Amino acid sequence: MGAVTYPNEKVAKFVSLNFVPVKIETSNTAMMQRFSVSWTPTLLVLDAEGREHYRGVGFFAPEDLIPTLMTAKGRWALDTDQFAEARALLEEVISLHPDMETAAEALFFLGVAKYKMSHDPKNLREAYDELTAKFPTSSWTKQADHYRLISK
Amino acid sequence: MALEICWLDDLAKGQETARKINKPIFLDFFNPK
Numbered sequence: 001m002g003a004v005t006y007p008n009e010k011v012a013k014f015v016s017l018n019f020v021p022v023k024i025e026t027s028n029t030a031m032m033q034r035f036s037v038s039w040t041p042t043l044l045v046l047d048a049e050g051r052e053h054y055r056g057v058g059f060f061a062p063e064d065l066i067p068t069l070m071t072a073k074g075r076w077a078l079d080t081d082q083f084a085e086a087r088a089l090l091e092e093v094i095s096l097h098p099d100m101e102t103a104a105e106a107l108f109f110l111g112v113a114k115y116k117m118s119h120d121p122k123n124l125r126e127a128y129d130e131l132t133a134k135f136p137t138s139s140w141t142k143q144a145d146h147y148r149l150i151s152k
Numbered sequence: 153m154a155l156e157i158c159w160l161d162d163l164a165k166g167q168e169t170a171r172k173i174n175k176p177i178f179l180d181f182f183n184p185k
Contacts, residue, residue, distance in 0.1 A: 007156070019177065020166045022162070022166040024182075026182065037181045044177075044178075048174075
């Protein structure tokens with residue numbers, strides 16, 4: 001990551017604009033234990049209280065890291081009740097990276113964000129229908145399966 | 153000059169900054185070897 005992905009200018013700009021970046025060496029065993037990290041690279045997205053909202057393990061190429069972190073930021077916004085920001089971020093992932101696996105995750109959580117804003121369960125059913133159509137084999141589609149019971 | 157990520161090496165400082173500017177923390181565990 002340090003040799004290829006982080007020096008990439010688009011990644012550097014995206015991370016700098018959207019996150020507070022913190023690097024911890026694996027020799028810091030207290031931090032490794034605190035976050036149950038056993039392998040590197042491990043990438044976490046946390047809120048200001050140190051609560052985890054996303055975890056990625058393994059290498060991410062520059063073109064994969066940006067949409068992945070955009071989805072992760074959307075999940076942070078959703079979990080911290082910033083629903084309009086979550087919706088905007090997740091819609092951006094789906095619009096800019098429609099063929100990536102992270103777009104399925106974004107679609108799943110976009111349904112949740114819309115539901116949280118409207119309290120209308122049809123938003124969840126719409127997310128299920130779109131996931132089924134666009135990502136029939138994704139684990140996120142399977143995880144949305146129970147929404148098919150919601151009437152259209 | 154190319155833009156570089158300005159990493160903090162202290163999570164507590166990161167949390168303080170995140171609280172002030174309402175942004176999430178991107179925490180990378182790395183092996184320097």
